[in-house]
Amino acid sequence: MENFSPTDPMIPRSYRVKRKIRESHDTFTLDLQPDNLEEKTNFAPGQFNMLYTFGVGEVPISISGPMKESGHILHTIRGVGNVTQALNNLKIGQKVGLRGPFGNAWPIEEAKGKDVIIMAGGIGLAPLRPAVYSLFSQRQQYGDIALLYGSRKQEDLLFHKEFETWRGKYGIQVKVTVDTGDRSWKGNVGVVTTLVPRVSFDPSNCIAMICGPEVMMRFSALELTHAGLTEDKIFITMERNMKCAVGFCGHCQFGPAFICKDGPVFRYDQIKPFISTREF
C-alpha cells in the first residue's frame, strides 16, 4: 500500500538501494533510485536529503552525485552513528525513506568567468563533488580550477581514483595532503591550508568553496584571505543538528539563518561573526 503524500514535507518518499560503493574503511556511497520512476531526482550541488532507515531514524546527508538528470542519486556516508551504520547495513534492493532535496547550492553560476578553488577536509569532499562535476560540464566557462584536499590519514581519502581524470581530462590542479602519513604515503603531510600557496589562481578574480570541519573552514578562509581573496568570494557549508530540514523544528538555527533552508552554503563574510563566536 503506497500512500506517500507529495505535499507534506515531513513524509519520506520511497527509494531503493541500487548500488553500494565502498569508498574507504568507514565510508560508502549509496546509489538510490525512487520507487516512483516518474519522480525527478534533480538537485543543485550542495543540497542534501534526509534519509530514513526503518525503525532507526533519519539523518541529513549531502548529495554526492551524479550531476546529470539520471533517475538516481548518490549519497556518500560515513558509518559512524546509529542511522549511518544502519544505512551501511542495507542490502541492494532494500528501501530507504527520502525527503528532499533541501537547502541552497554552491555558487556555480557566480563562479563563471573566474578561477575556482575547492577546499575539502575528509568527507567534506562529498558535498563538493557535484560542484566539481558541474564545473566540468561547462569547463570552458571557468578559469584555473584547483582542488585542495586534506584528510587525517591516507585511508580516509575519498574519490582519489577520480583525481587522475580530473587532472588529465579537465586540467585542474589537484593537491592532496594528510595529517599523518605512514611509510607508504609519498605525498604531502600537513594541514590543508599549507596547500594554498602551491596552486595558481588570480585572487582578484576567484571564487572559493570550502567544506570540512568548522575549524578547518575557518583557517582555510583565513589562509585564502591572506592569499588575497576577499571574504565575499569565499563560500563554506555549515552543519548543525537537524530534525525537520524545512524550518519548523528550530534545531539548525544559526544567527539570522536556518541552516536547512537559508544554507547550508553561506558566504563567509555574512556568517563570520557567528562562526567566530564560541558555542554559538
Add this chain to the structure above:
Amino acid sequence: MNKSEVIDKEGLNRLIQILIGRGYEVVGPTVRDEAIIYDQVFSIEDFPAGWTDEQEGGIYRLKKRSDEALFGYNLGPHSWKKFLHPPERKLWQAQKEGLDFDIIPEKPEHKKYAFLGARSCELHAVAIQDKVFMQGTHTDLHYQALRKNALFVAVNCGQAASTCFCVSMQTGPEVENGHDLVLTEVLDDKRHDFLIEAGSEAGKNILKEVKAKPAGEGDIKKTKEIIANTATQMGRKMDTENIKELLYENLNHLNWDKIAERCLSCANCTMVCPTCFCSTVEDVTDITGEHAERWQKWDSCFTMDFSSIHGGVVRNSTKSRYRQWMVHKLASWQDQFDTSGCVGCGRCITWCPVGIDLTQEVGLIRKSEPGQSGILSGNEGQNENS
C-alpha cells in the same frame, strides 16, 4: 469601525452554545491545580469567576477577587500553541513487510477550535507562529489545518500583571487584529456586561445569532477607559530600540556569564512562551520490530541534545544556551520572520524558577559600554571554536 454591542453573562453563555452548535470545540479559561489554564469549556460555569493571579519573577498564585469577574485574571502558564502546535503529535507510521516497509502518513486533523479568552499579546503570538509554520518555504499541513478552522473570541485585558510588558512590545493591551470577536468585560456595582465587537465576517455572522443589544455611547467610552487604564499598569518595560544590533554586538558580554550562574537550563521559559516553536522527532518501534512510528515533540534550545552533532554538542554551557534563546527571541527572529519573537506576555519571567527577567537582562547589557565584547569588535582570536 465595527459596531459595538452589549451582552450580559447569559449572552456569553448563549455565545458558547452557538459555537458548540456550529461544531466548535470551545476552549477557554478554567481553574485547575491552582492555576488558570486553557481547556474545553461548556458554559461560563467553567470560567474562573472571581479569581485573579498574582505574578512576579518565579511567582504565580491565584487570589480571590472582590468581584465575580470572569476575565479578571492575567495569563496562566498555557498558551493557545498547545492546541495549534500540540506538545506531541504522530507524523507517520511505518509497517514492515519482509525486507520492505510502507510509510503511512498521519492525516492532518480538521478539528474546529473556538478559542475564548485570547488576549491581544496571544493573538500576536499566533500570528508569529503562522509565519513559522505557514509562510515560509514549506507549510506545516497539520498546523495549517487546525489554524484555518480556528475561531478567536478575544478579550481586552481589564488589568495587567506585574510581569506584563505588551505596551513596549506594541502587542497590546487592546485587541486590534487576528480576532473574530472581541469582548470587554464591564463590571461594577450595577452591572456585569460584555461589550462585544466582530473582527471578521465569521465573527459578524455569529454575533447576529447572539442577539446582543446595541452599545451606548457610555459603554464604548467605558471600554476605552478600561484599556487605557490597563496600559498604565504594565509592571515591566522593554527598551526595544536597536535591540537586534545591541544583542548581536554583545554576544560575548559578561552578563551572559552572570545569567548562567542562576539559569537552571530547565526549559520552562521555552515551554510557556507562546511563540517558541522548536520541536524534535522521536522514532519508536513496537516490540515485534515490525511497526515504527515517528512523533514530533516540543523541544527546547535549553537541552543538551538540542545542538548535538557528530563530534559533540555545540552549545555545552548554560551560558551559550540562554544566549541562544534570548538572541533568537529578540534579535535573529527579526532576521528570520521580520518580527520580534517576544510579545511581552511575561510568562518566561513568571515561570522561571529563579525569576530571570529578560527585560532586566536586556537592560543590563544595554547599560554597559557597547562594542567591547561583541562580534563587530573583531576579537576572533579569543574565541576559538574547536
